[in-house]
Amino acid sequence: MERLFKIRIFTVMFFLAVASIAANAKESKKEGDNYHAKQILIVGLHDNVKSNYFYNGMIAEETGMKADSIDQTYNTIIAENIAASVKNGDCKFIPANATQVTGQVLNEIKVNGENEDCYSDLSAVPTEELQKVLDNADADYLLVLNQHYLKWQDQPLRTLFHIVSYTLFDKDKNEVYRGNNFFTCMNLENPDKLRKSSRKSSSKIASSIIKTLDED
The missing domain is CATH 1.20.5 (Single alpha-helices involved in coiled-coils or other helix-helix interfaces)
Incomplete structure (x- = not known):
């Protein structure tokens, strides 16, 4: 014994x-x-909130958001949740501010696909402009929030799917990863409730990207 x-x-x-x-x-x-911890700059595209049912006026009325800033509100919430989900480690996510990504980059990003299956294309973005934006942010990668798709279904249960598609690029415009994740609500929610509802999904986005970069 x-x-x-x-x-x-x-x-x-x-x-x-x-x-x-x-x-x-x-x-x-x-x-x-x-x-050097890998740093990822997050940018949401203009007018990237789409739906098979809701239009901007309905979204604004139900959520209290301004109709002309719905995309900015949704993008900010998702980006901040992604960043907040990573407390420490080899990666850091940086939500881009309003002036951090120049029009020469942002306006030249094209989105292909539709509904929940979307991905970004940087072929029209000048490489030197992208590198300048990333260098100014001390970032190594660009994470593009391609689209926030609001998919409404009546049957079998009334459910609203929030489907966020995203694409990760390196400084040379090479696609590193693409994917999507979703969360559900019963109805459209105001920003505070949306922030809470999307935390788990945003954390999964961060985890998928970190896993991909760790494998490099």
Whole structure:
């Protein structure tokens, strides 16, 4: 019995030592001269809130948003939730402010596809302009919120699907990842409720991107 107890103690101590070594190695890597956390600038496109049922006037009336700033409100909420979901680690998400992404970049981003299946195309964006925007933000990647699609269904249950599609690019305009995620509500919600409802979905977007970049 005593011998078995000693073996168990030794096993526990061994695994603790291995875990400590791994943690220290990871920390040493972060503290090294060449370490740089990957930074991702998030930008939402203009007029990217679409729906199979709701038009801007209805959205504004139900949510209290201004009709001419619906896309900005939705984009800001999703971007801030993505950034807030990552407390520490090898990636940092930066929501772009109103002046951070120039028109030469923002206005030249094209969206292909429709409804929930959308992706961005940067082929018309001048590479040097994109790099300038990212360098000014100290960012390595651009995350484009392509579209926020409001899909309403009556059957089998009255449900509103919020489907957010996004595309990640590097400084050379190469597509690194694309995807979408969704959350549901019973009805259109005001900004405060929308922020709460979209947290889990936004966190999943961040996790998918972090996993992709970790594999590089």
